[in-house]
Amino acid sequence: LVLNKKFLPLLRFYAAEGRYKDAANLIRLIKIIFPDEAWNRTMENADDQTVLQEYAKENKECEPVLQELLRARRSRQMRDKANASVSSETTGADTSTIQVSISFAFSCDSLGSLDCLFF
Numbered sequence: 001l002v003l004n005k006k007f008l009p010l011l012r013f014y015a016a017e018g019r020y021k022d023a024a025n026l027i028r029l030i031k032i033i034f035p036d037e038a039w040n041r042t043m044e045n046a047d048d049q050t051v052l053q054e055y056a057k058e059n060k061e062c063e064p065v066l067q068e069l070l071r072a073r074r075s076r077q078m079r080d081k082a083n084a085s086v087s088s089e090t091t092g093a094d095t096s097t098i099q100v101s102i103s104f105a106f107s108c109d110s111l112g113s114l115d116c117l118f119f
Helices: 008-017 020-033 037-043 048-058 063-091
Strands: 104-108 114-118
Touching (some): 008 063, 037 048, 048 063
Antiparallel strands (some): 104 114
C-alpha cells in the first residue's frame, strides 16, 4: 500500500478506529520508504502527536483525516483525565470501618433444649 501510495484508505481506517499509534507508525513507515532528510532530522525522536500534526501540514489530502484523529485523541485524553479525577475523589472517600462485638452464650437445660443469649 505504501509503495503504491495507496495508504490513505488505511489511514482513514486507523482514524475511524481511533488507532492513533498505528496511524503515526504508518506515517513513519511512509517516511522511511519515501525519505525526506529534513523530516528525518526533526522527527527522529518525535512523539506520535507531533508526527501526525506535521504530516497533516505537509499533505493536504490527508489533513482532514489526521485532524479528526487528533481531535478524537484530545477528546479521549480529556475524558480519561476527568474519569481519573472522579476516581481519585472516590478513592479519597472515608473508608473507615466500624468494629462491632457481639457476645453470646449458650445454655442447655435438663430437657436438652438449647437457648442462645445475645448481649
